[in-house]
Structure formats: C-alpha cells, structure tokens
Amino acid sequence: MARSEVLPRSFFDRPVLDVAPELLGAVVVHGPVALRLTEVEAYDGANDPASHAYRGLTPRTTVMFGPAGHLYVYFTYGMHYCANLVCGPDGTAAAVLLRAGEVVEGLDVARTHRPGVTKDSVLARGPANLVRALGLGPHHNGIDVIGGDVQVRRAAADPGEIRTGPRVGVSTGATRPWRFWIAGDPTVSAYRPGTRKPRSTAR
DNA sequence: CCCATGATACTCT
DNA sequence: GAGTATCATGGGG
Numbered sequence: 353m354a355r356s357e358v359l360p361r362s363f364f365d366r367p368v369l370d371v372a373p374e375l376l377g378a379v380v381v382h383g384p385v386a387l388r389l390t391e392v393e394a395y396d397g398a399n400d401p402a403s404h405a406y407r408g409l410t411p412r413t414t415v416m417f418g419p420a421g422h423l424y425v426y427f428t429y430g431m432h433y434c435a436n437l438v439c440g441p442d443g444t445a446a447a448v449l450l451r452a453g454e455v456v457e458g459l460d461v462a463r464t465h466r467p468g469v470t471k472d473s474v475l476a477r478g479p480a481n482l483v484r485a486l487g488l489g490p491h492h493n494g495i496d497v498i499g500g501d502v503q504v505r506r507a508a509a510d511p512g513e514i515r516t517g518p519r520v521g522v523s524t525g526a527t528r529p530w531r532f533w534i535a536g537d538p539t540v541s542a543y544r545p546g547t548r549k550p551r552s553t554a555r
Numbered sequence: 556c557c558c559a560t561g562a563t564a565c566t567c568t
Numbered sequence: 569g570a571g572t573a574t575c576a577t578g579g580g581g
Contacts, residue, residue, distance in 0.1 A: 404573075407567085412567085427565060429573095521572085556581080561575105562576095567569105568571105
C-alpha cells in the first residue's frame with residue numbers, strides 16, 4: 353500500500369479554490385510533529401480584498417507572489433504568526449491559510465510548544481496556535497515545502513464531511529465562502545462555526 | 556456554554 | 569497614525 357506521498361509542487365500550482373478543500377485531511381510535517389489539517393481558508397491576491405496581496409507587491413507579500421509550494425509566514429496583532437501555503441503560478445499571489453489541525457504525531461513535542469494547554473484538541477486550533485504547535489516561526493517564511501524542512505503528505509478528508517463558510521476575522525470580502533473545514537471535528541467546532549444567527553434588523 | 560475586551564508591535568498609507 | 573487573515577482571559581447564563 354502506498355505510504356503517504358509528499359504532495360508535489362503541481363498540487364499547489366493550481367487555482368487556490370481547488371487546492372484549499374483538497375488540503376483538508378492532508379498532513380503537515382515539521383520535525384517530529386505531524387498535523388492533520390481540519391480547517392483552512394483561501395486567499396486570492398488579485399481578486400480578493402481580504403488578501404494581504406490585494407494592493408500589490410510589498411516587502412511582506414513577496415513570498416505570496418512567488419512560485420507555488422512555499423510557506424508564507426506573517427506576523428499579526430503584535431504577537432502572532434500565521435502560516436500559508438502559496439498556490440498558483442509564479443507572479444500570482446494566492447495562498448491557503450492553515451487555520452486548524454489535529455496533532456497526529458509528536459504529541460509530546462507539540463505540547464511543549466504550547467505550555468499550559470491541557471486539552472490536546474486545542475493545541476492547533478486557530479492559525480497562530482497551529483504555527484506554535486508545529487514549532488514554526490518567522491524564519492520559515494519563504495521555505496520550500498517540497499523536499500524541505502516542512503512537508504505536506506497527501507491525504508483526503510471525506511468529501512461528504514467538508515463544509516464551507518465565510519472566513520474568520522476579515523472585514524472586506526467577508527461574504528465569500530472561502531473557509532473550508534471538516535464537519536464535526538473537535539479541533540474546529542468550538543471556533544466560530546459558520547452557523548451564526550444573522551441579526552435580522554438592518555443596522 | 557457564549558460573548559466582550561485587552562494585549563501588543565509590525566506594515567502600509 | 570490606523571488597522572490588523574488573533575489569543576487568552578474573565579464575567580454572565
């Protein structure tokens with residue numbers, strides 16, 4: 353039987369809305385820690401007001417405009433790092449934000465990355481927590497995930513279990529249902545489920 | 556359980 | 569100078 357195959361660059365070098373849902377279930381590996389992705393979001397720089405790259409190339413977004421299969425790590429809210437997988441051809445700025453996952457290997461090491469956390473299901477819940485659980489940091493910005501320090505193994509979630517909804521924390525382009533997660537997964541469910549009751553009255 | 560708020564520093568205009 | 573692809577905590581139900 354096939355051992356888990358490392359995703360090739362061609363997997364990432366496609367439209368980001370195709371790649372994102374297929375990443376659910378895939379396993380990100382860094383050192384002893386392996387993480388099964390349970391929640392991701394797509395960002396499409398050219399067409400997406402919520403993307404960091406929407407306003408064009410800046411020093412920070414250089415990696416997003418580069419070739420597929422590299423890691424884009426950014427700093428936000430004064431204290432957190434988040435990680436994306438760059439998609440699409442060189443010159444475009446699409447990427448998939450890694451929002452949550454389940455630690456499936458190296459649990460002991462992942463716990464040391466998240467001191468004080470007692471429930472394993474929250475080790476990698478939320479994009480900044482995921483980065484910490486994996487032991488990633490700003491120095492991983494731009495690294496190649498094909499044959500490098502960080503890799504992604506192919507594995508697919510049950511298509512019937514995939515849900516979509518609006519992205520978290522974005523103010524512009526918020527209606528686009530470009531968040532994808534695995535239904536009922538404990539690493540996702542407590543974190544802003546897509547079924548918020550809308551306030552009926554206009555404001 | 557759910558919601559509201561403060562912390563904190565980098566990036567771009 | 570304003571905004572931010574967030575998290576942990578604390579209070580109320």
